[in-house]
Amino acid sequence: MPFPALPSPALNVGFVAKDPWHPAIRREHMIAAELARRGAPVQFVQAPADWRRVRSDPANWWQHLPAGRFAEVAPGITVTERSTVLPGLRGPVAERLDAALLGRFLRRSSWQQALTVFMLPWEWRAARSIAGRVVFDCTDDWARLLPQARGLGEQLRRIADEADEVIVVNQVLADLFPGRKPVVVPNGTDEALLTAPRSAERRERHAVYVGSVAERFDVDLVREVLTLLPEWTLTVHGQLVFPLRAGAAAERFLALEQETAGRFRYAGPVARAELPAVLDSAAVALVPDVASRALGQSSMKSYDYCSRGVPVVASAGHLEHSSDAPPHSYVVDSAAEMAAAMEAAADEPAGWAGDRVRWAADRTWDRRTDAWLDAALGDRLPDVTGVHPS
Numbered sequence: 001m002p003f004p005a006l007p008s009p010a011l012n013v014g015f016v017a018k019d020p021w022h023p024a025i026r027r028e029h030m031i032a033a034e035l036a037r038r039g040a041p042v043q044f045v046q047a048p049a050d051w052r053r054v055r056s057d058p059a060n061w062w063q064h065l066p067a068g069r070f071a072e073v074a075p076g077i078t079v080t081e082r083s084t085v086l087p088g089l090r091g092p093v094a095e096r097l098d099a100a101l102l103g104r105f106l107r108r109s110s111w112q113q114a115l116t117v118f119m120l121p122w123e124w125r126a127a128r129s130i131a132g133r134v135v136f137d138c139t140d141d142w143a144r145l146l147p148q149a150r151g152l153g154e155q156l157r158r159i160a161d162e163a164d165e166v167i168v169v170n171q172v173l174a175d176l177f178p179g180r181k182p183v184v185v186p187n188g189t190d191e192a193l194l195t196a197p198r199s200a201e202r203r204e205r206h207a208v209y210v211g212s213v214a215e216r217f218d219v220d221l222v223r224e225v226l227t228l229l230p231e232w233t234l235t236v237h238g239q240l241v242f243p244l245r246a247g248a249a250a251e252r253f254l255a256l257e258q259e260t261a262g263r264f265r266y267a268g269p270v271a272r273a274e275l276p277a278v279l280d281s282a283a284v285a286l287v288p289d290v291a292s293r294a295l296g297q298s299s300m301k302s303y304d305y306c307s308r309g310v311p312v313v314a315s316a317g318h319l320e321h322s323s324d325a326p327p328h329s330y331v332v333d334s335a336a337e338m339a340a341a342m343e344a345a346a347d348e349p350a351g352w353a354g355d356r357v358r359w360a361a362d363r364t365w366d367r368r369t370d371a372w373l374d375a376a377l378g379d380r381l382p383d384v385t386g387v388h389p390s
Contacts (some may be wrong), residue, residue, distance in 0.1 A: 015111035016136035034369035036076030067108035088122030089149035103129035169298035183375035189303035196276035216293035224335035290316030309353030
């Protein structure tokens with residue numbers, strides 16, 4: 001399928017991102033890769049390392065404080081680290097200091113992008129210092145995800161007033177931006193997951209979770225579910241992203257393996273090339289999020305799960321509020337309901353798997369990037385697949 005033509009000369013795009021480049025598994029990575037495939041040069045500024053990096057790697061921290069040191073990580077994509085003193089979410093002083101450092105960083109990096117994408121609300125103040133079109137891509141309800149963040153209300157109001165466009169992954173997030181009507185562009189999946197041949201046999205009574213593991217992963221829910229289902233196993237694949245202050249939560253997660261006599265297993269990050277086999281081996285795929293932290297998400301894992309036809313069992317909190325929920329998904333309010341849904345999903349009609357695959361095939365990253373790029377450039381689409389305009 002040919003890619004849509006980009007403006008000529010090719011649009012250059014910059015991401016002031018919320019995550020590192022590696023592992024390249026998140027929304028901004030997928031969109032950046034699609035843009036690069038279409039001939040758009042992409043510069044990617046990673047989420048900053050604060051003063052704590054000085055203790056472990058002082059030379060690297062100082063090198064990335066004044067300006068970027070971009071290196072190519074894939075054809076058409078260059079990436080740099082960035083340093084700051086304090087995380088901008090700490091409060092007004094930290095926000096202003098970080099924004100000043102970021103603005104100087106971009107200017108000294110000869111930042112001349114036609115389109116710049118910000119993703120963290122507390123960094124937005126630096127958008128005033130750059131030229132070109134500037135948009136905000138909102139992937140989370142940051143107040144729920146990071147309740148310790150300060151000043152979010154004012155930051156989001158400023159974004160609503162100043163951004164050339166606001167894009168959100170779920171219509172629930174639109175209300176965070178007073179006076180604006182953001183464009184909803186949910187997440188998606190990639191063509192490789194849809195087309196990869198089956199290489200693993202499905203294991204009965206085996207569940208998987210694929211995604212980042214942080215405080216919103218509901219350890220208590222998973223423990224209770226495995227207690228209710230003594231013949232089931234669960235393997236978790238993903239990067240641990242617990243903040244330093246959440247060391248106890250990380251220990252509780254890792255303790256599940258011993259508490260369940262090995263029926264729970266943490267397997268670490270999984271390469272995208274290995275993901276088809278991981279999903280094909282599963283009878284069920286889980287989204288066990290803490291509801292209070294999950295509202296407003298567009299779970300990338302649910303799209304990946306569906307691309308292989310795997311039943312999706314999710315704790316209540318975000319999937320049921322999405323305008324783009326996968327077919328035949330199970331939304332549950334308790335461990336007992338999750339256990340019952342897992343057993344029901346393992347014995348569901350055979351045709352449901354195909355329904356999920358067809359649903360995912362309409363939501364690949366090349367299609368999502370079409371919609372995202374139109375929104376970012378100011379060409380609002382009348383419709384986005386799976387999103388029903390109000």
